[in-house]
Amino acid sequence: MQNEIRGTLLDDGHYDSTVHHLVGYHSDEGVLTVYLDIDPASASREGYEAVLMNLWKPLHAQPFDQWTRGRMEYEMAGVTDEVRGWEQAPGRSVAMFFSGPGGLRTVIPLQFPMRSMARFEPRPVLSPLIAALDEHSRYCVLMFDKDHARIITVVLSTVEEEVTLHGDVIGRSAVGGWAQANYARHREHHLQEHARRTIEHVWAIDRSRPIHALVLAGPDEALAVLRRMLPTALARSVVATMPMEMFAVAADVVKRVQAIEVEAREAKDHELIAELVTEAESGGHASVGWDGTLRAVGEGRVHMLVLPEGKTRAGVQCPEGHYLAVSQMKFCPLCGETLWQTEDIVENAVRSAMTTDAQVHFLAPKASEDMADRGIAAFLRY
Ligand SMILES: [Zn+2]
Known part of the structure; x- marks a missing residue:
């Protein structure tokens, strides 16, 4: 834990380690968690300061004892100072x-909207952040024609990296001297070389920063050559082919990717739900429903916790970590400890799952509605 006067501003790449650090963090002195949405329409200081002041109201109304209240107000003052110190909104x-x-004292600027909220608890409230990060995968748009390739990676609705390659691998002077019969073969060879180099670039990006989905754009003939040469792993990640001008403005590309992303997420999550239900009904390694899934979380058997977005229940958790439930029990049935009460058992489940190295997946909006009656679910290790 670092002692810093100013909040830490983090790059995208540090999300994972930061979240993992916060997952293990707890303090009996209390942690103030604040998510502050900065609406671009009112991104003035008065605008987001007013939102912040509104967040304090429900906290003031909580029935905390005097000591806890004092602690909370100290942290509120710290957050208020932090926000007032911004020359401009950081995200x-x-x-x-x-x-x-x-x-x-961790400040994480995010490049997407979040619902504003504040809570004062012994642990940081992480499920909104994890849900938001899970929602945004790394998309790679590959625009390819016989002369150019443009590779754009998009994360969290922003262009992460953009590369343009030129296809002229063989000197132009050579072309003039070629007999007409050879020209077609030359062109074919040229296109293949260009595709090979392009794929190598995409492959290298995927190795350093995994690409979750690949979107192809370009004329049919060129794309056919490219597709034939794609390695299986990359071919499997192709989610769409779209018409797009080679030199379209990056902002337009991002917009198109967002639309594709929404559809692809819903489709994938519907498959995931179907798989969970089938697996659970046949007595396989899956659990569907609050009780069984929370039990599995407590027992450290969860491989991937699957949660509808924005849905939670009140519940209890044993401080020992081995028991979570949506019941109103007072004492842990396993060890007799006094159980922690919470209004948001999903937050506890997410934290417990992450400490046992399980993946946490939040469903897309429509898939979340489909899961609403069933509650939460998980793929199990055993
Ligand atoms: Zn216990």
Whole structure:
């Protein structure tokens, strides 16, 4: 834990380690979690300061004892100072985790909207952040024609990297001297070389920063050559082919990717739900429903926790971590400890799952509605 005067501003690449650090964090002195949405339409300081002040109201109304209230107000003052210190809004939204006594002062600017909220609890509230990060995969748009290739990676609705390659691998002077019969073969060879180099680039990107989905754009003839040469792993990640001008403005490309992303997410999540239900009904390694899934979380048997977005229940968790439930029980049936009560058992389940290295997956909006009656679910390790 670092002691810092200013909040830490993080790059995209650090999300994973930061989230994992926060998952294990707890302090009896309390942690103030704030998600602040910064609406671009009112991104003035007065605008987001007013939102922040509104977030304090429900916290003030909580029935905390005097000591806890004092601690909470100390952290509120810290967050308020932080926000007032911004020369301009650091992102489209910001996640903040403050606990002075533990030296926790983490400020994470995010490039997507978040619902504003604030909570003061012994642990950072992470499920909104994890849900939001899970929602955004790395998309790679590959625009390819006989003369050019443009590779754009998009993460969190922003262009991460853009590369343009030129297809002229063989000197143009050679073409003039070629007999007409050879020209077609030359062109074919040229296109294949160009495709090979392009694929090598995409492959290298995927090796350093995994591409979750690949979108292809370009004339049919060129794309056919490219597709034939794609390695299986990349071919499997192709989610769409779209018409797109080679030199379209990057912002337009991002917009198109967002639309494709929404559809692809829903389709994938519907498959996932079907698989969970089939597996659970046949007595396989899956659990569907609050009780069984929370039990599996407590027992460390979860491989992937699957959650509808924005749905939670009140519940209990044993401080020992081995028991979670949606019941109103007072004592742990396993060890007799007094159970923690919570209004948001999903937050506890996410944290417990992550400490046992399980994946956490939040469903897309329509898939979330389909799961609403069933509650939560998981693929199990055993
Ligand atoms: Zn227990």
